[in-house]
Amino acid sequence: MTEVYLNGKYVGDVDSPLEFVERVKQDRRAGSLAGEVNVHYDKVLDEVHVESARGRCRRPLVVVKDGMPLLTERHIKQLERGEISWSDLVAQGVIEYLDAAEEENALVALSDKEITPEHTHLEVSAISMLGVMTGLIPYGDFIQSARLIIGSKGIKQAVGLYASNYPLRMDMDVSLLHYPQSPLVKTAIYDVSRYAEHPVGQNIVVAIMSYKGYNMEDAVIINKGSIQRGFGRSTYFRPATAMELRYSGGLMDNIGLPDKDVKGYKSEQDYRLLEDDGIVYPEAKVAEGDVIIGKTSPPRFLSNMEEYSLASNIRRESSVALRHGEEGIVDFVAITENEEGNKLVQVRLRDLRIPEIGDKFVSRHGQKGVVGLLVPEADMPFSESGIVPDLIFSPHGIPSRMTISHILELLGGKTAALSGREIDATTFSGEPEAALREELCNLGFDERGVETMYNGVTGEVYQAKIYVGNMYYLRLKHMVANKIHSRARGPIQLLTRQPTEGRAKEGGLRLGEMEKDTLVAHGASMVLKERFDSDKTVVPVCEGCGTIAIQDSLKDKRYCPICGENVEISDIEMSYAFKLILDEFKSLGLYPKLKLRSKY
Amino acid sequence: MHKDLEKYKDKLPLKLLQDIEEQVPGSKVKKVAEKVYEEYLASRVDPGEAVGLIGAESIGEPGTQMTLNTFHYAGVAEMNVTVGLPRIIEILDGRKSISTPKMEIFLKSPYNKGKNIRELAMQIKETKLKEIATEYGMNIVDMRVDVKLDSDKLDELELTPQQVAKAVDKALGLDAGAKIDGNTLVIKLKEKAEAKGLNALYRAKEKCKGAYVKGVKGISQVLPVKRGDEYIIITAGSNLKKVFEFDFVDSNRTTTNDIHEVREVLGIEAARQAIIDEVFQVIETQGLNVDIRHIMLVADTMTAGGEVKGITRYGVVSGKASVLARASFETPIKHLINASLRGEVDRLTSVVENVMLNQIIPVGTGLPQLVSKLEK
Known part of the structure; x- marks a missing residue:
């Protein structure tokens, strides 16, 4: 007795599995069973699996009977004359689709020359072993x-x-x-x-x-x-998007020309391409820094009483501008709404890319x-x-x-x-x-x-x-114009004061751990120090308690937060990252004390 | 000592002095010693050379080209040896239990001529009950397990059923006992365990399969091999101490790849040499070329404390003097908090901490400092 499973669920037993499988196949070819059905006999487990569920990967093959493919010259002539189509062949049972499981039971010939009586199927074409993309490759x-x-x-x-x-x-x-x-x-x-x-x-x-x-x-x-x-x-397209978002308290963004007294107002030069609606005009030539969509947002924190009193004028500038190294021509402007009904402005930039x-x-x-x-x-x-x-x-x-x-x-x-x-x-x-x-x-x-x-x-x-x-x-879509990058000096990160990372942020190229090792291996101490001084700082350190002292530039005074004013304070040069880690030690509840000693 | 060698007594290593003494005719000693000293000075590492880092780079870079394959011995099932990068990692980490312990047992003459080599090998191999048993029968009525023994195998191993019974009895411990009945080993639960019923019986049956009967514990496979013009025995599993007890084993040449075992049995110097040999062998078999001195430095570092320490946060790294250096290598917070509990001071004497602070590192050009006497 062989167990039969339909879509993985046990449905019954059959006495002779091969006969059963053959019958299912015959019925499918004859059309009395749906064409989507595939049947598979697992010899090792002695189980028959009938599959009709969706999501199976199936591929078409020509049915071979007694060493002869069912697809004949007559079919091909009819196809050429357009009298029949692919689906007719499938309906006639000349071509059938096998899934991965049923393929295990099939013996497929690659060409009609190699068909033997054992073969059950014939490949429609030898290139069907390749995908669409791979099939595009000549020879x-x-x-x-x-x-x-x-x-x-x-x-x-x-x-x-x-x-x-x-x-x-x-x-x-x-x-x-x-x-x-x-x-x-x-x-x-x-x-x-x-x-x-x-x-x-x-x-x-x-x-x-x-x-x-x-x-x-x-x-x-x-x-x-x-x-x-x-x-x-070729032409390179890149859209820029701006949305009028709604915030709590009935406030919302405003797409338009920003007022001059807006917080973070850029120079007038940067807004020169905007029309009255705050959006660039089509065919405008834009370059790095130019504003494409003017936008202002409400202030970030409303709790502050001062800001309440001056409510209208302290809006924030939040325009969309071209980033570092970008340029192009405004190709298309679309003003519409998004799913939530907020105003949505999209500006498509076009840039001619001549091979270089x-x-x-x-x-x-x-x-x-x-x-x-x-x-x-x-x-x-x-x-x-x-x-x-x-x-x-x-x-x-x-x-x-x-x-x-x-x-x-x-x-x-x-x-x-x-x-x-x-x-x-x-x-x-x-x-x-x-x-x-x-x-x-x-x-x-x-x-x-x-x-x-x-x-x-x-x-x-x-x-x-x-x-x-x-x-x-x-x-290929990889063009130098999108990848070229260099930096001598530029933006630094707020937290570590080290250079930013990545092309978009005009970042530096990291000299990493292993690169550092090469300098150490050469014994090039001074080169190493110089190479890593991107975050060099001078901090005042209290000689008494060894913590970092405070420099009050307004009162032109320096004092230690622990020992007060009457204490020796020295300027110490170190990497800002180290100053930061000292602060992190403090946040851990540790007391990092710097013991100062003259080096010479 | 030759009179011309006297003045180099403290300047050249003992080994070099001995070599000159032995191999150079007396009249030429002076000239040779001069030249040797010159060569010796020229080949010394310069002060301030970053030997550790160069060593790390020199082992690490070829490490990227190593394969992860294991080496298989022909003809023996399931006997393979970890080689390549995993093996190097295993050695340098100073692992207590290695993935494929292996011994190369050299034999004293005349045993190494190949006669009866199989019998010698079988004496070393650990035999478990399951290897000499043909059948296990559970008798639920009498609450006992009948184990049929393979008499051919017993003969081969020169064992009597009584010996087997004794060994199994010992292995079974308190819950069950083994007696012999002809060629059948009868395992019976003891009274206090009998109450636990079938489960206990089943457990006893499984336990007896692994019972040690004969040979050296831990040696799961033996393979006699011809090496040069003598026969040696290669084993899977390692037990140096017990193997040395056999009088046909040449304990001078017999080796294991278990560094910790070498240290326990032969001492720390032998362990150092074992690390060097093992690492060098791996690198060599991979067709790579690393100067042995880099490996020697690593081995020195690992064994300097008298025990084998791995290059891990629990081993060599934990011994670093600098708090910052330790914190920069794995589990920083743990190191920092412990350091602060102890009130540790970091004197910034090494490389990593000075890189962190953007100070000059005490290596190469950063090492020499100017000392001057100020006039009063």
């Missing part, structure tokens, strides 16, 4: 699997036409590619996923060679002319690189026929990563550009390399894809023939 069967994953990650980060209603949207931190193209070398997934409606890359001419060492370590050289013609050009040194580019094979140099078109290498590459990729990136598909795409792209047709490079069924070579040869080019090229600066012919062709390149 995926000619690349290391790890690189295939990196490649699909790269595509996800590319800038492109991410949504066709982008002008109406207020997405945070998005980029839009100006002249997106559909690739010359495609896979079947491109049509299935309607890729042409949201493309992310551009077809460019790539030469694989080194160029003056500026493409070392995965860097790429880009033709300045190509950039001026629009290659990789440090911006990141990637091919579809995980071959990412940062721009190392922009070369004037005149200085770029050129071929006999006058072709100038848009991008120069270093040959050293290939051998260790084994991205053969990268090389094949270049060959395919070249053939596509010359013949004027798209190349199918679907994983496991793409056009073979030999065919591309032959076609290239027939088009009058070297079948290996190489060409004689000339040094753009000197005009000399290069000794080596250069591998050039067309490739689909993507610009």
